[in-house]
Amino acid sequence: MPATPSAFETTPTFADLTTIRIGGPIDEFVRPETRDEVIDTVRRADAQGTRLCIIGGGSNMLVSDAPFHGVVVRDMRDGIRVSRSAPGDSGDVIVEADAGANWDDFVAWTVSEGYEGIEGLSGIPGSVGASVVQNIGAYGQEVASSVLSVTAWDRQAGAIVEIGHDNLAFGYRFSALKATMYETPEVQGTGEGRRETRWFPSPRYVVLAVTYRFRRSRQGTVGMGQLAKALGVEKGTRMDLTDIRAAVLSIRATKDMLEDPTRYANPWMAGTKREIPEAGEPNHNRWSCGSFFINPVVTAEHARRYLDGAPQYPGVLPDGTPGVKTSAAWLIDHAGFHKGFRLPGVAADSADGAEPSSAGLSTVHTLALTNRGGATFDDVWRLASCIRRGVDDAYHIDLVPEPVVIR
Structure with missing residues (x-):
């Protein structure tokens, strides 16, 4: 033991x-x-x-x-409850999951039960509670599409609240919950007891549970071209949920965008995941925060002037108007930061022949900033800042970090 x-x-x-x-x-x-x-x-x-x-x-x-x-x-509650069938003859089912449940364990459970809705989000590290704060998405799906409501503790009001889908203001890697992380609480107390700090690094609303609506089906829709190609079918094809999940996990594995299972040898991680993949040697490509930058959305005019040759997709600007979404990974690579890129170590006298930094881009995916072993916060932040400057110089786009950065 x-x-x-x-x-x-x-x-x-x-x-x-x-x-x-x-x-x-x-x-x-x-x-x-x-x-x-x-x-x-x-x-x-x-x-x-x-x-x-x-x-x-x-x-x-x-x-x-x-x-x-x-x-x-770290919320250790991982219960999942099938509360009821949805009203009418839709064939849908209502499921509530505790905030502490491991996200991929939850996805695996929905697939095994024949509940369609989040199979494309397989392999994403994290928890049920964190998934709605960030509105995680991948391979043609977002968690927002299946969420009915969130049960949360309101730190301001000191009460449990139920927040419906329409009030969660879901957007691309965004939610109303995430927005409250950066809000300033109402001033409480006076003198030394006066509090004016932000809620950060946690939201005002602490997620306790999430309620979902899933369709009872053993099949899902292949919602992204890359996934369709991996499965050898056309986009929009209906396929078995288990095949979709397996393909997503396979694609993520080729990019090393899965968590390194060796982390579960650390006793502090005990009890946080039910299904732990077999661990081999540590894979430093997976010692990352996942995707480090959000895919930017710019105006059509900006895309026309600066993004010739870059991937371009329909997107929504912060003000709600149509825009153009492009690939942060493409921008990074074409700004000169290729797979495996590393800066010289900070202790080096010169870049010529210097030992590289312990932080570097993944050797298989330019969107992952990785710890090659012994990296510090400053190592990673220095690399991120260098990349942001390079992309801004080349494409006039300030890449926005996706992780929560706690200094």
Whole structure:
């Protein structure tokens, strides 16, 4: 039996908890197993004015190596409940999942049960709660398409609230939940007790559970050209859910955009995933935050002037008007940052013959910034900043980081 963390260490570091394996020590780490424990922990941290970080799978975050003076909460609840069939003769089913459930475990469960809706989101690291904050998407699907509502703890009101789909303001890698992360709470108290900090690095609304509407079907729709090509069919073809999931996992594996299963040898990860892939040697291409930059959406005029030859798809601008979405990976590569690119190490006297930085682009995918072993926050951030400057110089686009960055 593996040793429990308490047997040798009081608290983990963020490097123990994140997929990029970077981050400093944590003052307090709490793993609540009931809804009441989740709420009590959040209330206590807020009452004390302590920084609060709700962590899911640790896949979409880049954290400083400095100590985190606050409370980190990892919800250990992973229940799934089929509450009822949807009204009418639609054949749909209503499912509620606890926020702490591992996302890919949940996807695998829906496929095994014959529930269509999120099979294209297979292999994405993280948790059910984090998935709706980010509105994850891949291979022609977004989680928003299946979400009916979110049950959350409102840190401002001190109450459990139900937020319906229409009030979640889902957009491309965006939700109303995510927006509240950067809002400033109403001022509470006076003098030394006065609090004016943002809710960051967690939203005002702490997700407790998510309710979905799925279609009862053993088949799903192949919704993206790349996926269709892998399956040898036309886009829009109906296929068995298990075949779609297998193809998605295979594509993600070829790009090393799956999490490295060796992370589960770390006792701090115990109990967070039910289905753990067989682990071989560590794969540093997978020591990443996933996609580091959001695919930008620009005006049609900007695309015409600067994006000749770049992939272009219909998109929506922040103001809700039509725009052009392009590929961040293409921009990075064509700005001169190719697969495996690494900067010289910061301690080098010159770039000529210097040891490379421990942070670098994946050797198979330019959208993943990776920890090649021993990388620090500054190593990754220096690489990200260099890439952003290069893309801005070449295409007049400021790439926006996708991970939550905690300094």
